[in-house]
Amino acid sequence: MIPVYGAPLGELGYGNRFAPNFAVKPALFSAEECERLIERFTMRQAEDAGLVGEVSMPDIRRTDVIWLKGEGADEWVMRRMMGFVADINREAFDYVLGGFDEALQLTRYRAEERGHYDWHSDRGGQGFGRFRKLTVVVQLSIPESYEGGMLEVNATGREEAMPRERGAAIVFPSYVLHRVTPVTKGVRHSLVTWVHGPSFR
Numbered sequence: 635m636i637p638v639y640g641a642p643l644g645e646l647g648y649g650n651r652f653a654p655n656f657a658v659k660p661a662l663f664s665a666e667e668c669e670r671l672i673e674r675f676t677m678r679q680a681e682d683a684g685l686v687g688e689v690s691m692p693d694i695r696r697t698d699v700i701w702l703k704g705e706g707a708d709e710w711v712m713r714r715m716m717g718f719v720a721d722i723n724r725e726a727f728d729y730v731l732g733g734f735d736e737a738l739q740l741t742r743y744r745a746e747e748r749g750h751y752d753w754h755s756d757r758g759g760q761g762f763g764r765f766r767k768l769t770v771v772v773q774l775s776i777p778e779s780y781e782g783g784m785l786e787v788n789a790t791g792r793e794e795a796m797p798r799e800r801g802a803a804i805v806f807p808s809y810v811l812h813r814v815t816p817v818t819k820g821v822r823h824s825l826v827t828w829v830h831g832p833s834f835r
């Protein structure tokens with residue numbers, strides 16, 4: 635049973651006992667796997683598989699990103715995500731999903747630049763951004779190794795802090811507002827995946 639946070643409402647007649655605002659799966663990735671992904675930032679000059687990008691909208695967002703295509707040496711990451719999303723969607727969200735139409739994002743937030751990402755929704759924008767239905771964030775860093783950098787979601791008009799445990803996956807509908815507060819000490823890393831599909835109906 636996948637733990638689902640956000641009150642289960644019981645059977646209300648729509649065939650979905652949970653319909654959660656978000657869900658959390660502890661330890662989707664092991665400590666070693668998180669470390670392996672974080673290392674990509676130190677190897678980045680040698681990268682040829684991953685696309686490397688800097689994001690410049692510093693008021694809204696101050697992060698470094700590396701894009702993983704989920705192929706070759708990174709295929710295991712995509713496989714883990716696909717299996718997990720299939721399970722959590724079946725158990726909790728029950729959305730009609732199509733696929734993983736964008737690269738996976740490795741994100742780094744550094745205290746020295748007050749790394750952060752202000753309130754936003756992942757839906758909209760261009761291309762496949764309009765078809766995002768679920769967002770999955772994996773906490774890659776050791777919680778004690780950084781301060782600030784809280785992932786918060788606001789699905790109901792109330793801000794809720796997400797767990798920080800290393801390897802935990804947090805899933806929410808991509809339209810839900812969320813943010814990462816400024817990192818004030820150390821570095822926070824995350825892995826972000828979007829799942830796409832046809833419009834809600």
Ligand SMILES: O=C(O)CCC(=O)C(=O)O
Binds near residue numbers: 751785812813826
């Ligand atoms: O790093 C995170 O926890 C969230 C990142 C995010 O919201 C995004 O890249 O859209």
Ligand SMILES: [Fe+2]
Binds near residue numbers: 754769812
């Ligand atoms: Fe986001």
